[in-house]
Amino acid sequence: MKRILVLGGGLIGIRHVRAVEAHDGCTLAGLVDPDMNIAPELRRFAAMDEVDVPVDGVIVATPTHLHAQQGIKAAARGWHMLIEKPVAGTMPDAQALEAALVQSTVRSLVGHHRRYHAPVQQLKRELEQGLIGDVINVSLMWAMRKPDTYFEGNWRTAGGSPVMINLVHDIDLLRFAIGEISSSVALRGRSIRGGDRIESGAIAIGFENGATGTISFADTAPSPWGFEAGTGENPNIGVTGQDMMWITGTKGAISFPSLTLWQGSEWSEPAQRVAFEPQKNQKPPLEAQLDHFIDVMNGASPLIDVADGARTLAAAENIERQLMQSDAQPSLCG
Incomplete structure (x- = not known):
């Protein structure tokens, strides 16, 4: 069972939460969002630095300008990542994230679920x-x-x-x-x-x-x-x-x-x-994407990684x- 953390409690983030909860191959490690009134029934954290539970992978569903810095933090903690589209707010941010991933053993997937x-x-x-x-x-x-x-x-x-x-x-x-x-x-x-x-x-x-x-x-x-x-x-x-x-x-x-x-x-x-x-x-593409993210965490080649997502961003x-x-x-x- 992969332990998956979700960053961001907006419309797409909550959809990811529900998909993780319903999947028989993973379990929800918690939800990170500064608004603690969102889904209070879940294990909640206001920031990434507060996460003190085991995590195998993270789904980054926050505003685009936060993707790169949060992805870099996740890589430093050894968390595989699924990052919502666009992969980053700017190309320099995407390149910084890609460089951090190259220096780690973390695998990435970008949420172009189509x-x-x-x-x-x-x-x-x-x-x-x-x-x-x-x-x-x-x-x-x-x-x-x-x-x-x-x-x-x-x-x-x-x-x-x-x-x-x-x-x-x-x-x-x-x-x-x-x-x-x-x-x-x-x-x-x-x-x-x-x-x-x-x-x-x-x-x-x-x-x-x-x-x-x-x-x-x-x-x-x-x-x-x-x-x-x-x-x-x-x-x-x-x-x-x-x-x-x-x-x-x-x-x-x-x-x-x-x-x-x-x-x-x-x-x-x-x-x-x-x-x-x-x-x-x-099955719904978001659920198929989660299936694939679990496979990627287990070593499968990603359908679209950060480097590929950066080409779409460019x-x-x-x-x-x-x-x-x-x-x-x-x-x-x-």
């Missing part, structure tokens, strides 16, 4: 095996209307860019399924709520394998298109079951998450839909930087 969706793994596998030939381009859309209360009286008012909160998942999905990102160009959209926060935009992406792609995003526009809406993986977001990513190749095209497959060869003939059965998750940081430097369209407020 990699544990069965259809995502199926898509990656089929693309690698040439289901639609050589990938030519990919179009991805993520758009939802976040409630105004999401931004009121907290850090998101100024720093709640959807790039690091949401699109970092999509960027990792593209890296995982299509290939490494070699370049990007980003254009910032208009401000609906006012202020300097990034709300929407468009991104052109180049991949090392020669494919190209686009991402269109907004947290101000209600729509049926987005990973969470399409797959139902987030209990806080309504489910539409609509596709949100479309991929073309030299022998056909496929959309996700339905994995609707089309094949054809000549423009004079319409592409034909081909029967293709998407795989279903055997791509997201580059996009965020371009969006911040881009001239936003005129505000609709006032």
Whole structure:
């Protein structure tokens, strides 16, 4: 039985707590959060330094800017770690954490849990095996209307860019399924709520394998298109079951998450839909990720470690930087 400590008692942290409690291969060592009113029925610690019980692994589910320093502390104590996305607040922080891990025997995993969706793994596998030939381009859309209360009286008012909160998942999905990102160009959209926060935009992406792609995003526009809406993986977001990513190749095209497959060869003939059965998750991805974290603690290779997670962070940081430097369209407020 692995003894797992959870850092952070927010929405995702409590989901991790419940997953650990329900798992038959681990036990909850406790919850670390400065707000001692959160889950008082658990073994509670206000800070990492107070933890005085045996710990095999730690799940870091705190605000992003704390990930690196807490990960470095965990490595010093010999705790294997699962760190929520993004792996760190900045690339220097991610590199410092990676250096600390290199000097230790601690293993790491980064919480890009979309990699544990069965259809995502199926898509990656089929693309690698040439289901639609050589990938030519990919179009991805993520758009939802976040409630105004999401931004009121907290850090998101100024720093709640959807790039690091949401699109970092999509960027990792593209890296995982299509290939490494070699370049990007980003254009910032208009401000609906006012202020300097990034709300929407468009991104052109180049991949090392020669494919190209686009991402269109907004947290101000209600729509049926987005990973969470399409797959139902987030209990806080309504489910539409609509596709949100479309991929073309030299022998056909496929959309996700339905994995609707089309094949054809000549423009004079319409592409034909081909029967293709998407795989279903055997368990929620967060639980599958916990299974894998236990395996990683036992010596298995991680699906995405800190070094790999840092590459996703670097791509997201580059996009965020371009969006911040881009001239936003005129505000609709006032």
